[in-house]
Amino acid sequence: MSVRHTEVTSGSVVTCGDEHEDCGIREVLDRIGDKWSVLVVVELAQGMRRFRQLQRAVPGISQRMLTLTLRRLERDGLISRTVRPTVPPQVEYELTSTGHSLTHLVRALADWSAEHRAAIGQARREWDEANPGSSIR
Amino acid sequence: MSVRHTEVTSGSVVTCGDEHEDCGIREVLDRIGDKWSVLVVVELAQGMRRFRQLQRAVPGISQRMLTLTLRRLERDGLISRTVRPTVPPQVEYELTSTGHSLTHLVRALADWSAEHRAAIGQARREWDEANPGSSIR
DNA sequence: CAGTATCCTTAATGATACTG
DNA sequence: CAGTATCATTAAGGATACTG
Numbered sequence A, B: 001m002s003v004r005h006t007e008v009t010s011g012s013v014v015t016c017g018d019e020h021e022d023c024g025i026r027e028v029l030d031r032i033g034d035k036w037s038v039l040v041v042v043e044l045a046q047g048m049r050r051f052r053q054l055q056r057a058v059p060g061i062s063q064r065m066l067t068l069t070l071r072r073l074e075r076d077g078l079i080s081r082t083v084r085p086t087v088p089p090q091v092e093y094e095l096t097s098t099g100h101s102l103t104h105l106v107r108a109l110a111d112w113s114a115e116h117r118a119a120i121g122q123a124r125r126e127w128d129e130a131n132p133g134s135s136i137r
Numbered sequence C: 001c002a003g004t005a006t007c008c009t010t011a012a013t014g015a016t017a018c019t020g
Numbered sequence D: 001c002a003g004t005a006t007c008a009t010t011a012a013g014g015a016t017a018c019t020g
Helices: A026-034 A039-042 A051-057 A063-075 A097-130 B025-033 B037-044 B051-057 B063-075 B097-130
Strands: A005-008 A011-018 A081-085 A090-095 B005-008 B011-016 B079-084 B089-096
Touching: A005 B051, A026 A039, A026 A097, A026 B025, A026 B063, A026 B097, A039 A051, A039 A063, A039 A090, A051 A063, A051 A090, A063 A081, A063 B037, A090 A097, A097 B097, B011 B079, B025 B037, B025 B097, B037 B051, B037 B063, B037 B079, B037 B089, B037 B097, B051 B063, B063 B079, B063 B089, B063 B097
Parallel strands: none
Antiparallel strands: A005 A011, A081 A090, B005 B011, B079 B089
16 A cells, blocks of 8 residues: 555645655555454444454454454554463453544544445446446446 | 444444445445545545546556546446547546545545654554564564 | 464456557 | 556455464
Protein backbone atom coordinates (compact mmCIF):
# COMPACT_ATOMS: atom_id res chain seq x y z
CA MET A 1 0.00 0.00 0.00
CA SER A 2 2.77 2.41 -0.72
CA VAL A 3 2.23 4.84 -3.50
CA ARG A 4 2.35 8.50 -4.33
CA HIS A 5 -1.07 9.89 -3.72
CA THR A 6 -3.16 12.86 -2.81
CA GLU A 7 -4.40 13.08 0.72
CA VAL A 8 -7.24 14.91 2.37
CA THR A 9 -6.34 16.83 5.47
CA SER A 10 -8.54 18.88 7.72
CA GLY A 11 -8.74 21.89 5.52
CA SER A 12 -7.23 21.07 2.19
CA VAL A 13 -6.20 18.46 -0.27
CA VAL A 14 -2.47 18.09 -0.54
CA THR A 15 -0.16 15.96 -2.57
CA CYS A 16 2.63 13.95 -1.06
CA GLY A 17 5.10 11.46 -2.39
CA ASP A 18 5.76 7.95 -1.20
CA GLU A 19 9.40 8.69 -0.60
CA HIS A 20 8.64 8.88 3.10
CA GLU A 21 6.25 5.97 3.02
CA ASP A 22 4.14 7.58 5.74
CA CYS A 23 1.69 9.95 4.15
CA GLY A 24 -0.54 9.34 7.10
CA ILE A 25 -3.89 8.15 5.97
CA ARG A 26 -2.28 5.02 4.61
CA GLU A 27 -1.25 4.03 8.13
CA VAL A 28 -4.86 4.00 9.17
CA LEU A 29 -6.16 2.34 6.06
CA ASP A 30 -3.64 -0.44 6.36
CA ARG A 31 -5.06 -1.32 9.72
CA ILE A 32 -8.68 -0.52 8.93
CA GLY A 33 -8.64 -2.19 5.58
CA ASP A 34 -7.46 -5.57 6.69
CA LYS A 35 -9.88 -8.32 7.40
CA TRP A 36 -9.84 -8.47 11.19
CA SER A 37 -8.45 -5.35 12.86
CA VAL A 38 -11.73 -3.46 13.02
CA LEU A 39 -13.54 -6.46 14.45
CA VAL A 40 -10.92 -6.91 17.14
CA VAL A 41 -10.96 -3.22 17.99
CA VAL A 42 -14.75 -3.29 18.24
CA GLU A 43 -14.59 -6.19 20.65
CA LEU A 44 -11.89 -4.53 22.74
CA ALA A 45 -13.98 -1.39 22.85
CA GLN A 46 -16.12 -3.30 25.36
CA GLY A 47 -13.18 -3.72 27.67
CA MET A 48 -10.20 -5.92 28.42
CA ARG A 49 -10.13 -9.32 26.72
CA ARG A 50 -7.91 -12.38 26.78
CA PHE A 51 -6.67 -14.22 23.71
CA ARG A 52 -9.26 -16.99 23.74
CA GLN A 53 -12.05 -14.56 24.52
CA LEU A 54 -11.17 -12.60 21.43
CA GLN A 55 -11.04 -15.69 19.31
CA ARG A 56 -14.52 -16.64 20.45
CA ALA A 57 -15.82 -13.09 20.02
CA VAL A 58 -14.57 -12.89 16.43
CA PRO A 59 -15.93 -16.05 14.86
CA GLY A 60 -13.97 -17.30 11.91
CA ILE A 61 -10.64 -15.79 12.83
CA SER A 62 -7.79 -18.27 12.91
CA GLN A 63 -5.29 -18.44 15.73
CA ARG A 64 -2.64 -17.26 13.35
CA MET A 65 -4.60 -14.25 12.11
CA LEU A 66 -5.64 -13.26 15.62
CA THR A 67 -2.01 -13.29 16.69
CA LEU A 68 -0.92 -11.30 13.66
CA THR A 69 -3.74 -8.80 14.05
CA LEU A 70 -3.01 -8.28 17.73
CA ARG A 71 0.72 -7.87 17.12
CA ARG A 72 0.15 -5.25 14.46
CA LEU A 73 -2.33 -3.34 16.58
CA GLU A 74 0.13 -3.49 19.45
CA ARG A 75 2.95 -2.32 17.22
CA ASP A 76 0.87 0.67 16.18
CA GLY A 77 0.23 1.52 19.81
CA LEU A 78 -3.50 0.89 19.53
CA ILE A 79 -3.67 -1.91 22.07
CA SER A 80 -1.62 -2.98 25.06
CA ARG A 81 -0.59 -6.52 25.89
CA THR A 82 -0.15 -7.61 29.48
CA VAL A 83 1.21 -11.00 30.39
CA ARG A 84 0.28 -12.40 33.80
CA PRO A 85 2.77 -15.09 34.82
CA THR A 86 0.15 -17.55 35.98
CA VAL A 87 -0.27 -21.22 35.11
CA PRO A 88 -1.75 -21.52 32.62
CA PRO A 89 -0.59 -18.18 31.27
CA GLN A 90 -3.00 -15.29 30.86
CA VAL A 91 -2.51 -12.45 28.43
CA GLU A 92 -4.74 -9.42 28.56
CA TYR A 93 -5.36 -7.07 25.67
CA GLU A 94 -6.76 -3.60 26.08
CA LEU A 95 -7.23 -0.56 23.90
CA THR A 96 -4.80 2.26 24.56
CA SER A 97 -6.10 5.81 24.51
CA THR A 98 -5.10 6.02 20.87
CA GLY A 99 -6.98 2.80 20.28
CA HIS A 100 -10.04 4.17 21.97
CA SER A 101 -10.03 7.23 19.78
CA LEU A 102 -10.08 4.88 16.80
CA THR A 103 -13.42 3.52 17.91
CA HIS A 104 -15.00 6.89 17.12
CA LEU A 105 -13.82 6.50 13.57
CA VAL A 106 -15.13 2.96 13.40
CA ARG A 107 -18.42 4.24 14.69
CA ALA A 108 -18.52 6.80 11.89
CA LEU A 109 -17.76 4.06 9.42
CA ALA A 110 -20.55 1.90 10.77
CA ASP A 111 -22.99 4.80 10.75
CA TRP A 112 -22.23 5.59 7.14
CA SER A 113 -22.57 1.94 6.25
CA ALA A 114 -25.91 1.63 7.94
CA GLU A 115 -27.12 4.76 6.23
CA HIS A 116 -26.08 3.79 2.72
CA ARG A 117 -26.23 0.05 2.84
CA ALA A 118 -29.56 -0.17 1.10
CA ALA A 119 -28.54 2.22 -1.65
CA ILE A 120 -25.32 0.34 -2.28
CA GLY A 121 -27.11 -2.99 -2.39
CA GLN A 122 -29.64 -1.59 -4.83
CA ALA A 123 -26.92 -0.09 -7.02
CA ARG A 124 -25.10 -3.38 -7.12
CA ARG A 125 -28.15 -5.34 -8.09
CA GLU A 126 -28.89 -2.93 -10.90
CA TRP A 127 -25.30 -2.91 -12.09
CA ASP A 128 -25.10 -6.68 -12.02
CA GLU A 129 -28.29 -6.94 -14.01
CA ALA A 130 -27.06 -4.42 -16.55
CA ASN A 131 -23.65 -6.13 -16.77
CA PRO A 132 -24.24 -9.85 -16.75
CA GLY A 133 -21.19 -12.06 -16.70
CA SER A 134 -18.85 -9.33 -15.58
CA SER A 135 -15.53 -10.29 -14.06
CA ILE A 136 -15.09 -7.40 -11.65
CA ARG A 137 -16.91 -9.10 -8.81
CA MET B 1 -13.77 -10.14 3.27
CA SER B 2 -16.73 -12.27 4.11
CA VAL B 3 -16.92 -13.57 7.60
CA ARG B 4 -19.18 -13.71 10.60
CA HIS B 5 -18.41 -10.73 12.72
CA THR B 6 -19.61 -8.22 15.24
CA GLU B 7 -20.56 -4.83 13.98
CA VAL B 8 -20.89 -1.45 15.56
CA THR B 9 -24.08 0.39 14.81
CA SER B 10 -25.11 3.82 15.92
CA GLY B 11 -26.10 2.83 19.38
CA SER B 12 -25.02 -0.70 20.05
CA VAL B 13 -22.76 -3.53 19.13
CA VAL B 14 -24.56 -6.34 17.41
CA THR B 15 -23.56 -9.69 16.06
CA CYS B 16 -24.48 -10.86 12.63
CA GLY B 17 -23.63 -13.84 10.49
CA ASP B 18 -22.20 -13.91 7.02
CA GLU B 19 -25.14 -15.85 5.69
CA HIS B 20 -26.35 -12.65 4.09
CA GLU B 21 -22.93 -11.44 3.13
CA ASP B 22 -23.98 -7.84 3.66
CA CYS B 23 -23.45 -6.96 7.27
CA GLY B 24 -22.97 -3.42 6.11
CA ILE B 25 -19.72 -2.12 7.37
CA ARG B 26 -17.91 -4.70 5.30
CA GLU B 27 -19.24 -3.10 2.14
CA VAL B 28 -17.53 0.12 3.05
CA LEU B 29 -14.33 -1.47 4.25
CA ASP B 30 -14.01 -3.45 1.05
CA ARG B 31 -13.94 -0.26 -0.92
CA ILE B 32 -12.01 1.78 1.63
CA GLY B 33 -9.49 -0.92 2.34
CA ASP B 34 -8.34 -1.47 -1.19
CA LYS B 35 -5.34 0.26 -2.53
CA TRP B 36 -6.83 2.88 -4.81
CA SER B 37 -10.51 3.63 -4.16
CA VAL B 38 -9.95 6.30 -1.54
CA LEU B 39 -7.43 8.08 -3.73
CA VAL B 40 -9.79 8.08 -6.70
CA VAL B 41 -12.66 9.31 -4.55
CA VAL B 42 -10.49 12.09 -3.16
CA GLU B 43 -9.60 13.21 -6.67
CA LEU B 44 -13.21 13.07 -7.83
CA ALA B 45 -14.19 15.11 -4.79
CA GLN B 46 -12.67 18.03 -6.69
CA GLY B 47 -15.06 17.57 -9.57
CA MET B 48 -15.63 15.67 -12.78
CA ARG B 49 -12.62 13.88 -14.22
CA ARG B 50 -11.84 11.87 -17.34
CA PHE B 51 -9.98 8.58 -17.40
CA ARG B 52 -6.57 9.94 -18.27
CA GLN B 53 -6.95 12.82 -15.86
CA LEU B 54 -7.52 10.36 -13.07
CA GLN B 55 -4.55 8.29 -14.09
CA ARG B 56 -2.34 11.35 -13.97
CA ALA B 57 -3.84 12.49 -10.67
CA VAL B 58 -3.21 9.17 -8.99
CA PRO B 59 0.42 8.48 -9.76
CA GLY B 60 1.39 4.86 -9.74
CA ILE B 61 -2.01 3.42 -10.58
CA SER B 62 -1.99 1.11 -13.57
CA GLN B 63 -4.52 1.34 -16.36
CA ARG B 64 -5.91 -1.96 -15.28
CA MET B 65 -6.32 -1.02 -11.61
CA LEU B 66 -7.87 2.32 -12.49
CA THR B 67 -10.41 0.55 -14.65
CA LEU B 68 -11.17 -2.00 -11.94
CA THR B 69 -11.41 0.63 -9.23
CA LEU B 70 -13.74 2.79 -11.30
CA ARG B 71 -15.95 -0.17 -12.21
CA ARG B 72 -16.31 -1.20 -8.60
CA LEU B 73 -17.07 2.31 -7.44
CA GLU B 74 -19.60 2.60 -10.22
CA ARG B 75 -21.14 -0.73 -9.29
CA ASP B 76 -21.54 0.49 -5.72
CA GLY B 77 -23.28 3.61 -6.94
CA LEU B 78 -20.53 5.90 -5.68
CA ILE B 79 -19.58 7.32 -9.05
CA SER B 80 -21.30 7.83 -12.36
CA ARG B 81 -19.80 7.14 -15.76
CA THR B 82 -20.81 9.19 -18.77
CA VAL B 83 -19.67 8.34 -22.26
CA ARG B 84 -19.57 11.14 -24.83
CA PRO B 85 -19.61 9.69 -28.32
CA THR B 86 -16.87 11.93 -29.64
CA VAL B 87 -13.71 11.04 -31.53
CA PRO B 88 -11.60 10.26 -29.69
CA PRO B 89 -14.01 9.04 -27.06
CA GLN B 90 -14.42 10.88 -23.78
CA VAL B 91 -15.64 9.30 -20.60
CA GLU B 92 -16.50 11.41 -17.60
CA TYR B 93 -16.52 10.21 -14.04
CA GLU B 94 -18.28 12.02 -11.23
CA LEU B 95 -19.18 11.33 -7.64
CA THR B 96 -22.82 10.56 -7.06
CA SER B 97 -24.50 12.01 -3.99
CA THR B 98 -23.70 8.78 -2.17
CA GLY B 99 -20.13 9.14 -3.31
CA HIS B 100 -19.98 12.67 -2.04
CA SER B 101 -21.20 11.62 1.37
CA LEU B 102 -18.31 9.18 1.45
CA THR B 103 -15.87 12.05 1.26
CA HIS B 104 -16.96 13.16 4.72
CA LEU B 105 -15.88 9.78 6.02
CA VAL B 106 -12.59 10.00 4.19
CA ARG B 107 -12.08 13.40 5.70
CA ALA B 108 -12.64 11.95 9.16
CA LEU B 109 -10.14 9.23 8.36
CA ALA B 110 -7.58 11.77 7.21
CA ASP B 111 -8.16 13.92 10.27
CA TRP B 112 -7.66 11.00 12.61
CA SER B 113 -4.52 10.01 10.72
CA ALA B 114 -3.06 13.46 10.91
CA GLU B 115 -3.81 13.62 14.61
CA HIS B 116 -2.30 10.27 15.52
CA ARG B 117 0.33 9.83 12.90
CA ALA B 118 3.17 10.91 15.13
CA ALA B 119 2.05 8.66 17.98
CA ILE B 120 1.73 5.67 15.68
CA GLY B 121 5.13 6.30 14.14
CA GLN B 122 6.66 6.57 17.58
CA ALA B 123 4.94 3.39 18.78
CA ARG B 124 6.20 1.52 15.75
CA ARG B 125 9.75 2.63 16.21
CA GLU B 126 9.69 1.58 19.83
CA TRP B 127 8.07 -1.75 19.04
CA ASP B 128 10.54 -2.46 16.26
CA GLU B 129 13.42 -1.69 18.56
CA ALA B 130 12.01 -3.93 21.28
CA ASN B 131 11.29 -6.70 18.78
CA PRO B 132 14.21 -6.91 16.38
CA GLY B 133 13.89 -9.35 13.54
CA SER B 134 10.16 -9.73 13.82
CA SER B 135 8.25 -11.10 10.88
CA ILE B 136 4.98 -9.24 11.33
CA ARG B 137 6.01 -6.25 9.26
C1' DC C 1 -3.83 -20.83 27.51
C1' DA C 2 -1.44 -18.46 24.29
C1' DG C 3 0.98 -18.80 21.23
C1' DT C 4 4.95 -20.47 16.79
C1' DA C 5 6.14 -22.68 12.69
C1' DT C 6 4.96 -24.55 8.09
C1' DC C 7 2.78 -25.24 4.18
C1' DC C 8 -0.81 -24.11 0.98
C1' DT C 9 -4.53 -21.53 -1.54
C1' DT C 10 -6.52 -17.51 -3.10
C1' DA C 11 -7.04 -12.66 -3.89
C1' DA C 12 -4.98 -8.35 -5.15
C1' DT C 13 -2.04 -5.93 -7.82
C1' DG C 14 1.35 -5.12 -11.56
C1' DA C 15 3.34 -5.34 -16.43
C1' DT C 16 2.68 -5.60 -20.99
C1' DA C 17 0.47 -5.93 -25.34
C1' DC C 18 -3.36 -5.03 -28.04
C1' DT C 19 -8.10 -2.58 -29.75
C1' DG C 20 -12.55 0.18 -31.05
C1' DC D 1 -8.71 8.20 -25.37
C1' DA D 2 -10.38 4.67 -22.90
C1' DG D 3 -10.25 0.78 -22.41
C1' DT D 4 -9.56 -5.29 -22.66
C1' DA D 5 -6.91 -9.42 -22.39
C1' DT D 6 -3.25 -12.12 -20.63
C1' DC D 7 0.36 -13.43 -17.82
C1' DA D 8 3.35 -12.90 -13.77
C1' DT D 9 4.08 -11.57 -9.09
C1' DT D 10 3.04 -10.64 -4.38
C1' DA D 11 0.52 -10.31 -0.28
C1' DA D 12 -3.17 -11.89 2.64
C1' DG D 13 -5.26 -15.31 4.66
C1' DG D 14 -6.30 -20.28 6.09
C1' DA D 15 -5.18 -25.17 7.83
C1' DT D 16 -2.71 -27.84 10.58
C1' DA D 17 0.66 -29.41 13.77
C1' DC D 18 3.39 -28.45 17.54
C1' DT D 19 5.20 -25.97 22.18
C1' DG D 20 6.36 -23.36 26.70
